[in-house]
Amino acid sequence: QVQLEQSGGELKKPGASVKVSCKTSGFTFTTYGISWVRQAPGQGPVWMGWISAFHSKTKTSPSFQGRLSMTTDIPATTAYMELTGLTADDTAIYFCARDLAADTGGGPFDYWGQGTPVTVSS
Amino acid sequence: DIQMTQSPTSLSAFVGARVTITCRASQSISQFLNWYQQRPGEAPKLLIYGTSNLQSGVPSRFRASGSGTDFTLTISTVQSEDFATYYCQQSYTTPAAFGQGTKLEI
Numbered sequence: 001q002v003q004l005e006q007s008g009g010e011l012k013k014p015g016a017s018v019k020v021s022c023k024t025s026g027f028t029f030t031t032y033g034i035s036w037v038r039q040a041p042g043q044g045p046v047w048m049g050w051i052s053a054f055h056s057k058t059k060t061s062p063s064f065q066g067r068l069s070m071t072t073d074i075p076a077t078t079a080y081m082e083l084t085g086l087t088a089d090d091t092a093i094y095f096c097a098r099d100l101a102a103d104t105g106g107g108p109f110d111y112w113g114q115g116t117p118v119t120v121s122s
Numbered sequence: 123d124i125q126m127t128q129s130p131t132s133l134s135a136f137v138g139a140r141v142t143i144t145c146r147a148s149q150s151i152s153q154f155l156n157w158y159q160q161r162p163g164e165a166p167k168l169l170i171y172g173t174s175n176l177q178s179g180v181p182s183r184f185r186a187s188g189s190g191t192d193f194t195l196t197i198s199t200v201q202s203e204d205f206a207t208y209y210c211q212q213s214y215t216t217p218a219a220f221g222q223g224t225k226l227e228i
Contacts, residue, residue: 035218037166044209045158045166047218061217062123095165107213108156110177112165 002026004096004113011119017084020116022096029077030054033099035109036070036081038092045095050105051079059105086120093117124148124212128221135226139200143224145193145210154214155193157186160223161206169208170195200226 007021022034036048049060051070060068069082079096094116097109125148135141145155153173158166168177170186173193183198197204205228210221 044223045211045220047211047216047220050216059216063217097165100171101213104216106216106218107211108168108171109158109166109211110168110171112167115165 002098002111004098004111006094006096006113006116009117009119011121012086014087014120014122016086016120017082018086018090018118019080019082020094020096020118022079022081022113024077024079024098027098029072029074032102033105034070034072034079035097035099035105035107036068037095037097037109037112039095039115040089040092043092047106048081048083048094050099050101052102052105053079054102083118086118088120091118091120123217124151124215124219126210126212126219126221128208128210128224130224131222132225132227134228135200136228137200137202141197141200141226143195143208143210143226145188145195145221147191147193147212147214150190151212151214153189154212155186155188156211156213157184157195158209158211158220159204159206160209166209197226 005023033052035050053072096113098111157170160166186195207223
């Protein structure tokens with residue numbers, strides 16, 4: 001069955017970076033893309049960006065341009081998201097999701113990881 | 123960027139009721155509209171994709187329609203497990219965007 005398993009929660013200081021992993025299984029990793037979505041406490045989800053494992057092509061929301069890096073390790077069927085320059089506003093749960101728009105990104109998202117809580121505090 | 127607006131933001135209903143949630147896009151998105159259900163402490167779950175296509179395993183009491191800028195999600199007979207927050211999401215273009223959510227409460 002399709003599974004996306006994310007790395008554990010993180011506590012970071014302002015200005016630091018965080019890297020979250022998303023280990024996938026149960027499907028051909030290079031056939032799909034992975035989108036990253038975050039959700040601040042009590043807020044709706046926000047799309048951050050997308051990476052195509054096959055092409056290593058990415059799309060990044062303007063809201064995260066310059067701070068977001070997405071990569072994949074094809075043999076390990078794992079996607080990674082790194083966000084730099086953290087502030088308290090980046091405190092949220094970060095999700096990876098399988099993206100059915102294989103060539104363009106942006107959803108729909110049919111399988112999701114369990115979420116990785118990231119807290120930014122001094 | 124395309125903005126998505128849902129109404130209402132919260133909704134009270136009894137088990138067995140029929141409820142409708144609306145979603146409006148700031149510009150036409152054709153039929154690239156998806157609906158998700160999110161229960162507390164869980165990841166969102168895809169219910170409907172491409173405006174009206176039921177995701178595998180989703181009960182048929184969930185129905186959706188629309189095109190262009192205006193879309194609706196209807197639950198024909200609300201069950202106890204349906205009390206959750208619902209989000210629409212446009213996949214017409216990036217950046218993808220979600221609505222602010224509609225919380226369905228008893």
